[in-house]
Amino acid sequence: MTTWAPLLVASAACYALKLAGLSLPRRVLEDPRIQRVVPLLPVALLAALIATSTFSTGRHLVLDARAAALAAAAVAVVLRAPFLVVVAVAAATAALLRLFL
Amino acid sequence: MAPIVRNPILRDALGIALATGAYALSFGALSVTSGLSVVQTCVLSLVMFTGASQFAFIGVIGSGGNPWAGAASAALLGTRNALYGMRLAAILQARGLKRFGAAQFVIDETTAMAINRDAPADSRYAYWATAFSLFTLWNLGTLIGALATQALPDPKVLGLDAAPPAAFLALLAPRLRAREPVAIAIAAAVIAIVLLPFLPQGVPLLVIAVLVALTGLRP
Numbered sequence: 001m002t003t004w005a006p007l008l009v010a011s012a013a014c015y016a017l018k019l020a021g022l023s024l025p026r027r028v029l030e031d032p033r034i035q036r037v038v039p040l041l042p043v044a045l046l047a048a049l050i051a052t053s054t055f056s057t058g059r060h061l062v063l064d065a066r067a068a069a070l071a072a073a074a075v076a077v078v079l080r081a082p083f084l085v086v087v088a089v090a091a092a093t094a095a096l097l098r099l100f101l
Numbered sequence: 102m103a104p105i106v107r108n109p110i111l112r113d114a115l116g117i118a119l120a121t122g123a124y125a126l127s128f129g130a131l132s133v134t135s136g137l138s139v140v141q142t143c144v145l146s147l148v149m150f151t152g153a154s155q156f157a158f159i160g161v162i163g164s165g166g167n168p169w170a171g172a173a174s175a176a177l178l179g180t181r182n183a184l185y186g187m188r189l190a191a192i193l194q195a196r197g198l199k200r201f202g203a204a205q206f207v208i209d210e211t212t213a214m215a216i217n218r219d220a221p222a223d224s225r226y227a228y229w230a231t232a233f234s235l236f237t238l239w240n241l242g243t244l245i246g247a248l249a250t251q252a253l254p255d256p257k258v259l260g261l262d263a264a265p266p267a268a269f270l271a272l273l274a275p276r277l278r279a280r281e282p283v284a285i286a287i288a289a290a291v292i293a294i295v296l297l298p299f300l301p302q303g304v305p306l307l308v309i310a311v312l313v314a315l316t317g318l319r320p
Contacts, residue, residue, distance in 0.1 A: 003141060003168050010158055010172035011149040014179035018151075018207040021186015022193070022200055029187040037317030038180050039276075040285055042153060044313045045178055046273040047286035048293035048306050049157060053164045054266040056297055066263040073267030077274045082120065087127040090267030095260030 065101075069094040110214075110223060114230040117210050121152070122238030128155060129246025131265055134256040135163030139247045146243035150236065151208050153272050154178045160265040161303055170303015177310050185212040192216070192224045206232035285313065 021029065028034075054070045055061055072093040076086040125146065132142040137159060145155045154175035161171030186207045192215055195203040206228070215228035250256050277283050289309050296305035 003137060003162065006168040006172035007141060007145065007158065008148075010154070010175040011145065013172070013176035014149050014151050014154050014182070015205060017176070017179045017183045018186055019201065019204040021183035021207060022190045022195065022204050024183075024187070026187060026190075029184060033317050035184070037314050038184050040282065040313050040317065041180055041310060042178050043273065043276050043282045044285050044289035044309050045157065045174060045306060046153065046269045046276075047289040048309050049160055049174070050266045050269045050273065051290035051293045052297055052305065053160050053269070055294060056164065058165050059298055059302060061294065061298060065260070066266060069260065069263040070266045070270065073270050076267075077270055083124040083268075083271050084127050086271040087131070087264045087267050091260035091264040093260065094263030095258060098260070 065094040065097040068097055110227045111230050114214060114227065114234050117214065117231060118234035118238045121210060121235050122242040124152065125239045125242025126246035126249075127264070127268060128152065128159075129243040129248075130250040130256070130261055131156070131163070131268060132159045132243075133247045133250040134261040135159040135265070137162065139244075139251055142247040143240065143244055146240050149175065150205060150239070151179055151182060152239075156265065156268050156272065160269065161306075163262065163265055164302075166302035170301075170306065173303065174306050177306075181209075182207050185209070188212060188216055189228065192221060193228060194225075203228075203232075206236065208235075210235055285316075289313075 050070065054066045055063065069090040073086050073090040076089045081089070128146065129142055132145065132155075133139065137145075142159075145158065149155050149158070157174040157178050158168075158171040161174055162168055186204065189203075189207060189212060193200075193203050211228050211231045214231040215224045218224045218227060250261065253259065256262065273286065277286060292309055292312070293305045296308060300308070
């Protein structure tokens with residue numbers, strides 16, 4: 001139950017941002033500071049999400065099969081594998097490591 | 102499929118939709134593995150309908166974080182759609198109710214397909230062709246991925262719980278084509294790890310968002 005409220009609020013926020021882009025006067029969004037910051041936000045947040053979801057459980061730092069899964073995914077990304085393949089390679093790496101270790 | 106469709110814009114739109122449909126399979130699977138229900142997973146794809154935000158939401162919840170921290174991350178990742186909307190406003194010329202409908206489909210793929218075309222009519226056609234085909238396959242892929250994963254006795258045996266970082270990496274990689282984003286990415290990863298033991302879950306992400314904003318406000 002506790003998931004529904006944040007799920008719906010976040011969905012509404014994402015829609016509001018899309019609508020704002022279509023509706024706000026150009027000069028608001030053409031502000032050079034906004035033009036500079038907004039494209040950098042996904043870069044910083046995705047990198048932070050990679051780090052925290054790989055190396056932590058709760059608030060504890062851990063090193064486990066997920067690190068190897070991420071390394072395998074990085075190789076797949078460098079080889080320009082499609083999205084689904086990148087995810088599958090990571091999952092398979094973790095599964096195999098857990099099976100043999 | 103490609104040779105059957107003669108219209109090149111429609112052909113490209115269907116190609117993008119097929120690729121994102123496959124990507125949606127992994128979203129559905131990872132969302133259910135993160136502990137969301139099939140219905141919640143499908144509502145995310147129908148209503149939130151912006152991939153990086155959806156992955157952030159389930160990623161934070163899957164790693165045991167507060168769902169509100171996931172919501173904040175999702176909204177912050179959705180800010181770029183406002184810039185896409187600004188570029189699309191002149192192309193789409195959508196007024197009244199139509200604008201409310203058009204807004205839902207303002208995402209990376211539809212923007213990439215609509216901009217940089219010679220004729221405004223081609224741009225509008227590319228936008229709507231991509232919007233409808235991608236929305237359909239994104240939601241179909243999500244449903245199939247979620248149902249298939251729900252049928253598994255334990256998704257962790259397949260390592261699916263270890264896959265969200267790979268999904269984030271695949272989303273991040275295309276944005277790392279210059280020196281500044283690479284530096285920002287490394288700094289953000291280090292700061293997140295350093296802050297993690299000392300702050301409530303999800304809060305490091307918000308700190309990083311504020312730091313990025315401050316970097317941009319610098320004269």
